[in-house]
Amino acid sequence: xxxxxxxxxxxxxxxxxxxxxxxxxxxxxxxxxxxxxxxxxxxxxxxxxxxxxxxxxxxxxxxxxxxxxxxxxxxxxxxxxxxxxxxxxxxxxxxxxxxxxxxxxxxxxxxxxxxxxxxxxxxx
Ligand code: HEM
Numbered sequence: 001x002x003x004x005x006x007x008x009x010x011x012x013x014x015x016x017x018x019x020x021x022x023x024x025x026x027x028x029x030x031x032x033x034x035x036x037x038x039x040x041x042x043x044x045x046x047x048x049x050x051x052x053x054x055x056x057x058x059x060x061x062x063x064x065x066x067x068x069x070x071x072x073x074x075x076x077x078x079x080x081x082x083x084x085x086x087x088x089x090x091x092x093x094x095x096x097x098x099x100x101x102x103x104x105x106x107x108x109x110x111x112x113x114x115x116x117x118x119x120x121x122x123x124x
Contacts, residue, residue: 001114001115001118003049003052003053004053004054004107004111004114006049006053007046007049007050007053007107007111008107008108008111010042010045010046010049011046011073011100011103011104011107012104013042014039014042014043014046014100015100015101015104017031017035017036017038017039017042018039018097018100019097021036021039022093022097039080040080040084043073043076043077043080044077046073046077046103047073047074047077050069050070050071050072050073050103050107051070051071054066054067054069054070054107054110055070057114059117059118059121060113060114060117060118061113061117063110063113065106065109065110065113066110066113066114068106069103069106069107069109069110070110072099072102072103072106072107073103073107075099075103076096076097076099076100076103079092079095079096079099080096083096
């Protein structure tokens with residue numbers, strides 16, 4: 001359960017960094033490069049942590065949402081690494097951000113279902 005908490009917090013930090021990076025310049029807010037670079041390392045940590053924290057567990061049903069949440073962070077990571085490798089950003093940044101937000105949403109759903117499944121199991 002602790003790992004899922006960490007994963008959720010990292011996803012919110014990641015979203016905040018991404019939103020400030022994208023919308024900040026229009027209101028004069030520029031992220032220091034060092035701080036922005038954590039978006040890359042956090043991206044790798046998030047993708048690996050999601051695969052581990054949402055692994056199949058006997059007391060938690062393996063629903064499609066859980067499986068999607070487990071692997072979805074790999075999609076914005078792949079696109080983000082593509083940007084670093086020279087892929088033109090443009091509209092793909094919007095796709096990247098939507099994939100990131102979808103990862104936040106599905107991880108939230110999977111975490112809530114795990115919490116419910118574990119509390120039902122502990123009442124038996
Ligand atoms: C699991 C979630 C995410 C992962 C793994 C991820 C990963 C990455 C990576 C590796 C890059 C390339 C870094 C660079 O260009 O220096 C990147 C760029 C970016 N990401 Fe994310 N990201 C995620 C979520 C988000 C979210 C939720 C947002 C905003 C809502 C966002 C906004 C951005 C922006 C604006 C860029 C810069 C694109 C550019 O170079 O102009 N990311 N991301």
